[in-house]
Amino acid sequence: MPIGHCTLLRFQELRREFEALPLLLQPQLRQKITPFPPRPLLLILLPVYFLAAVCISAWLFFPALRTTTLRGLRACLHGLRRGVARSTERAGGHVGGFLGGLGRVAGGVSGYVKSHRWQTAGVLIVVSLPTLFAFLMRHNHTFVYEADLRNPNVQIEALLAGERLVPPPPVPPEAFTTAEVVMIRPSIVTASRDWELLDPDFRQRLLLAYQIMRDEYGYQMALIEGYRSPERQQELLDKGGSTVTHAGAYQSYHQYGLAADNAFLRDGKIVISEKDPWALRGYQLYGEVAERVGLTWGGRWKLMDLGHVEYHKPGVKLGAPPPPR
Template identity: 65%
Template sequence: MRTPDMLPGYEPSEALPDAQIAALLRGEQLVPPSDPPPLAFTTQEVEQVRPMLVNASRNWGLMHPDFNQRLLLAFKIMKEKYGYEMALLEGYRSPARQDMLAQMGGAVTNARAFQSWHQYGLAADCAFWRDGKLVISEKDPWAMRGYQLYGEVAEQLGLTWGGRWKMMDLGHTELRLRGVMRR
């Protein structure tokens, strides 16, 4: 579990979530699904779309508890209402990994260390799990429909969806808590 001293500049009293969502999330505490097998992150398709994903953190315990529960609720809704099984590709990202990904160029990320919500455990990249494989490609019509639904669900839960950005990141969601990241 992440502790406040692990989040530079984070003050819980300054980062209160929406009261209605917080009340809902205090009830049932959702549990993360099982991770896909490690080999699922090494396929050619996965490597093309998300380079170096095999080394990414999928440790739910390193993400902020409020973000965790919202993301897990999104996963639950996607499965129960729409039939999409979700998979966490990457949650918390170390500053060193963020800089390494930034060095790969704008097609991967423009954000350097501490310019991304991943370093604060407040962002995640997700995709779909179908027939024993990760489905990330936006060229797959089934996945594209899933990303649109995922974006709607995530936004209803108070998350920011990367599908609305100029450089779209359809599987990305983040929780922008006040007082966490200095811009």
């Protein structure tokens, strides 16, 4: 192969390697780039910045210090020049001249500090205070903005402020006797739907959830069971076992007036089954709304109860009979 052709091929290979070099270096470059210095470095840079600013300001506004500094710098440069000039005669002479110049600068600064000790001390204190304060407060939460404790929902604010909501008109009894309803909830006919037997605080939260579901999503809610006596609770456990409830007497918030089972009302009929897509969507919205007003939704349990909500009122413990009504 001719020598010129070999040279041309080698040149082309070198050019391709050179063009690929930036692509090979990109991962290393990306690893070396750090957009922000770590916090310990910031603690060091902050006082250095203040000291530099103070030194420059002092140099500009104090003629005596400026004169001394310039004289020292000139001496330092002169010593350096002499050291370079005599470098062939004396090894390290330039180092000695440079150190001598630095010594004279240090002497000038030291003399100025001694003659203006109180001014210097005041400047150092002022410069050090921000850094010292930041260091001492590094574990304090003074500058951590707390979450806004005000409820953004105006309706919930009104409820907590004392607005009293009124229960809806009672649903006709025959609405609870349809085949669909009885098949899903056989004992619903004898269930209590008396709003007055519910805890007042829980009642207002539940009514607010009803109102939000109606006003925001167009769902009409219906109470299918509220307060439940301990005898009825035990009866449901004995009849249905774990497929109906896991709780015996005084093990459910129903006995305290702090729980309710709910469904939807559509065209005058009770809709319970989540197999209806409309009802399933309603239960999902209902769960979100219930949690917004501070209630616990049964749809998040292992044994899901989509229509169930309860209020874990402070001070109420399951297992003990509630106070007389």
